[in-house]
Amino acid sequence: MAGADSHYFAARPATASAPRTVTVELGDVELQLTTDRGVFGYGQLDAGSRLLLTRVPTPTGATMLDLGCGAGAIALTMARRATPATVWAVDVNDRAVELCASNAAANRIPNVRAVRPDEVPADLCFDTIWSNPPIRVGKAALHDLLERWLGRLTDGGQAWMVVHRHLGADSLQRWLTDHGHPTTRHASSAGYRILRTTRPPANP
Numbered sequence: 001m002a003g004a005d006s007h008y009f010a011a012r013p014a015t016a017s018a019p020r021t022v023t024v025e026l027g028d029v030e031l032q033l034t035t036d037r038g039v040f041g042y043g044q045l046d047a048g049s050r051l052l053l054t055r056v057p058t059p060t061g062a063t064m065l066d067l068g069c070g071a072g073a074i075a076l077t078m079a080r081r082a083t084p085a086t087v088w089a090v091d092v093n094d095r096a097v098e099l100c101a102s103n104a105a106a107n108r109i110p111n112v113r114a115v116r117p118d119e120v121p122a123d124l125c126f127d128t129i130w131s132n133p134p135i136r137v138g139k140a141a142l143h144d145l146l147e148r149w150l151g152r153l154t155d156g157g158q159a160w161m162v163v164h165r166h167l168g169a170d171s172l173q174r175w176l177t178d179h180g181h182p183t184t185r186h187a188s189s190a191g192y193r194i195l196r197t198t199r200p201p202a203n204p
Helices: 047-055 073-081 094-106 139-150 169-178
Strands: 020-025 030-035 063-067 086-090 112-115 126-131 153-164 183-189 192-198
Touching: 030 073, 030 094, 047 073, 047 153, 047 183, 047 192, 063 073, 063 139, 073 086, 073 094, 073 112, 073 126, 086 094, 094 112, 126 139, 139 153, 139 169, 153 169, 169 183, 169 192
Parallel strands: 063 086, 063 126, 086 112, 126 153
Antiparallel strands: 020 030, 153 192, 183 192
């Protein structure tokens, strides 16, 4: 896979480690995060993730997922806002998983489980999913990824994703709906879309 961002999707990034600390301030949540090269969001909270964290409702449910956790800004915010819940922070990137786990410990947030995808119990379902998904991984891989995890929403569960218009947010919304994952646009700002996917209840 070519491109400057391809190392984000590698299990073991080839780029040399160069940690950098970032302060994330969201009004109700403040975090000190260690970021690193080879992990999405190096040296900053990216604009898309910030929009997601400031525009979606407080997460609900007992079991939650941050899909593509990076250094943990989304997972740790979910966990702070929903302290009774368990938040599973999933990434294929070993460096990201390690950073997310260490950032959860450093910020004294005990309800985060940072793991690789295959370490999530096969029978576990999620009430809420938040994600800044890896659009640049390619359309086919992205579709497979979303089918896998959106299929694990509980009945009535919701996924909230942020995607830029120029990276296919509107076509992704249509594709999700056409493939059995009803999706609407919750908000827009600076070209970003927040998409909300709801799993219909089994017995409405």
